[in-house]
Amino acid sequence: MKALSLRPEWAMPVMLGLKTIECRSWKTDYRGELLICASAKPCPGTIAGHALCTVELVDIEPFTREHLYGSYMDEMPPDGCYAWHINLKDWIEPKPVKGKLHLFDVVEPLKVIPETLSNREALAKYYEPLIYWGRDKADSQKMWSQILNSCEATCWA
Numbered sequence: 001m002k003a004l005s006l007r008p009e010w011a012m013p014v015m016l017g018l019k020t021i022e023c024r025s026w027k028t029d030y031r032g033e034l035l036i037c038a039s040a041k042p043c044p045g046t047i048a049g050h051a052l053c054t055v056e057l058v059d060i061e062p063f064t065r066e067h068l069y070g071s072y073m074d075e076m077p078p079d080g081c082y083a084w085h086i087n088l089k090d091w092i093e094p095k096p097v098k099g100k101l102h103l104f105d106v107v108e109p110l111k112v113i114p115e116t117l118s119n120r121e122a123l124a125k126y127y128e129p130l131i132y133w134g135r136d137k138a139d140s141q142k143m144w145s146q147i148l149n150s151c152e153a154t155c156w157a
Contacts, residue, residue, distance in 0.1 A: 005099030008046035021070035044134025
């Protein structure tokens with residue numbers, strides 16, 4: 001499977017279905033399923049160094065101001081960047097993955113999280129144990145609690 005590494009603070013919103021545009025300085029002819037992997041550098045309140053979910057790469061086009069909201073960015077990137085349109089497909093049981101630049105292949109089998117679990121149960125069971133809380137654990141835990149509470153009313157996966 002083709003995979004793409006993102007910094008953990010960008011991979012988590014993708015996993016939650018909130019970030020639907022990935023900003024890249026390069027494009028590819030590939031379209032289809034991508035494994036989203038969080039890179040290894042820890043960021044409080046996120047998971048680092050793991051594959052988190054699969055998405056469908058639907059389209060790539062030049063990045064415009066209209067892409068800011070879906071990209072979770074506040075400011076326009078440098079000229080020449082591309083908006084990768086992605087749709088969340090499945091949550092997977094997180095697994096350690098060493099990220100790489102550009103698209104790369106992951107050959108190990110993935111396990112999709114069973115649909116019999118609620119989003120809240122899946123997040124608590126599979127993702128929460130891997131979160132790096134950082135120095136100010138209370139702030140990270142508060143953010144995670146808000147995610148868990150909001151997932152009762154929202155279906156991301």
